[in-house]
Amino acid sequence: MSEVYGPGELAPIPDDLSIVQFMHDHHHSTRPVPKDFAPWFIEEETGRQIGYEDVKTRTNALAQALHARWGIGELQICIFSPNHVDYPIVTWAAFRLGAIISAANPAYTADELVYQLSATHAKLLVVHPWNLAAGRAAAQAVGLPAARIVLLERVPHAGLVTLAELVAAGAAVPRTFVERALRPGEGRTKLAFLSFSSGTTGLPKAVQIPHFSLIANVVQIASFAKTDPHPPKEHRYRPGDVSMAVLPFYHIYGQVINMHFMPFYGYSVVIIPKFDFLGMLNSIQRYRINFLPVVPPMIVALCKHPAVQKYDLSSVRHIASGAAPLSSELTLQLAKVLPNASVGQGYGMTETCTAISFPQIDMHICTPGSAGVLLPGVVVRVVREDGALAPVGETGELVVYSPSNAVGYLNNDEATRETFRDGWVHTGDEVYVNEKKELFVVDRIKDLIKVKGFQVAPPELEGHILELPDVSDVCVVGVADEYSGEVPRAFVVPSAGAQERIKGSADEAQRIKDTIIKHIADHKVHYKRLAGGVEFIDAVPKNPSGKILRRILRDRTRAAQAASASKAKL
Structure with missing residues (x-):
């Protein structure tokens, strides 16, 4: 083949349009109906319908407010929120100005959000009230001032500007921002996300x-x-x-x-x-x-x-x-x-x-x-x-x-x-x-674990587990799970001291395993938790150059699961 x-x-x-121009202003040959054919979004809780004109008006008003208040241009904006009817509005308003969107998992801990804010050098954080505590902590850790945090919905006494206030402010004044225009071919390189x-x-x-x-x-x-x-x-x-x-x-x-x-x-x-x-x-x-x-x-x-x-x-x-x-x-x-x-x-x-x-x-x-x-x-x-x-x-x-x-x-x-x-x-x-x-x-072929469709990199968990003094070495692999597809399991080599304590106490092994599981649960998003458990081994299999041979442990686990399933059918 x-x-x-x-x-x-x-x-x-088209390679000369931004995403917002493609969605709001352009009629592509594959678009089967006019842009106002049906409501674009429906708010699940209230049933409120939001049509094309509302979407476009709110997008442009927010773009005006972002430009007037912060001079937003080629900057990075992070959205830290569950799904929300204004999520697309924030995204498209940013694109009107040429800004780049970095969207963060709303289940992230403050530490995980710090990593993303630092990596992208975000200059504005848009946060949902559900995520406000973690968002504020992460913003403070990276030096992002509270004046650069926007709430998607009002929180009493939060002292932060809300999206509704920004949209109202932008709608109340004439448009002054110059939309980011793309030259032919520039759409292939101008970053959106x-x-x-x-x-x-x-x-x-x-x-x-x-x-x-x-x-x-x-x-x-x-x-x-x-x-x-x-x-x-x-x-x-x-x-x-x-x-x-x-x-x-x-x-x-x-x-x-x-x-x-x-x-x-x-x-x-x-x-x-x-x-x-x-x-x-x-x-x-x-x-x-x-x-x-x-x-x-x-x-x-x-x-x-x-x-x-x-x-x-x-x-x-x-x-x-x-x-x-x-x-x-x-x-x-x-x-x-x-x-x-x-x-x-x-x-x-x-x-x-x-x-x-x-x-x-x-x-x-x-x-x-x-x-x-x-x-x-x-x-x-x-x-x-x-x-x-x-x-x-x-x-x-x-x-x-x-x-x-x-x-x-x-x-x-x-x-x-x-x-x-x-x-x-x-x-x-x-x-x-x-x-x-x-x-x-x-x-x-790669080492990634997919939990409910989310990617989990074993080295991230391994590095965190190795912080514990009772752990000498570790290998994390994905094990099959009917509901999640895969879940992480940690194969751990206990330290010499831990091994001595395990020999002297029947309960010590379980205590160490529970500590490892809790260590991950306390610091990582829920889908990275060790739902596959912890198993002690004598040594992590590696090749002569020191690379971990994860497939050996994956195959061993699959064989054990298959044997268990066969036994259950008998």
Whole structure:
């Protein structure tokens, strides 16, 4: 097999527009309806509908206020918030001025936010009241004054400016800011987002995503949607339908698909601040939601939670899973629970500015186990260990060219050279592609652990665990988990002193394990916790050069889990 090209024709992608200009001011050939065809967003709690004119007016007013108050231009703005109806407004207002958005996980501790603020040199922090304490602590730690913190909603006696106040101030005066205009071709290099990812190895890195990349992915998906062979009334992607944004806007999946593609294609998006399964079921029923962009843990709950039968989910016509592999078994189980809904999955990563494949548009239940079909404009290589290109059906590392590819990591030339090579992204995923240009993910060559679709870099946890005096060495790997996909497990070599105490007390081993687990839980976001437990070993397997051989411990764990599952069936 040589290079494999995604089927279908890719529409032209403008390279002289910012994302906000593409969304608000431009009518692209793939946009099926006028921009004011349907409400863009629906506030889940109140039912408030926000249409195109409101979105544009608030965006421009906020841009005016940011310019007048702080002289915002080519600066970095960090958003530290769950999903919120004004999240897109902040993002697009920043783009009017040429600013760059860095979106932070709202579950971050103050220390984790400090890392992101420091790495991006953020000059303004937009924070939700739920995150105010951590946001304030992190801002103080990096020297960001309180005058540069904006609250998305009012908090009594907080002493901080609110977004509503800024919008009102901007709307009350004539426009004085000069919008950031892009020269032909500049959209390919002018940064829009610094989105954090662990890449193929190591600590989280800021992925540099230019305006062109996100616009390209929206155009790719829209070009793909227009290839639907069914009559218009049976199209998979239908303007006027209702989708939901429960996946976080800070994550590349929510950022591109929910915040941008959905309103671009004429969907109304119900914005849900925080995932709660019963609340999600209620929203589906209340708003008659048609399209569910989800991750595998949500599908597990849809298949197994007894409350599912108590809700009217008949409005759901399409379910697309992403961010982590969806098993064939779960795909078929979901098809039984919601027989009227088409089911499939896609594949993407932050470094490719999300999707390179999407659920097959001509199939009700997509090929079980596949990560969808390649999108227009995508070219892939499946590279064997010897560097040769694998034939159809043979596995190797997935290497991707897409117009949506990011341009590298911020201030990290070594990691950029490792992952981004001559316009191609080396994903670290082991895959194969069949004759239908369907993608199948087999395993991860890279060391990353994916918990509910979130990336966890083992070295980050290992470094933290090694701070403990009872730990001599450690290796963290991902172990299979039905709900989360994978969870971290720490294989620990106790220090000499700890080993002596363990010999003298039956309870000491458990106490040390509990201390390690608590140490991670106290300092890391919830999905990085050691849900796979701690196991003591005599030595961490390494090659002659000292590199940790994680696959040995992963394979050992998989064999033990398989043996346990077989025994349970007897």
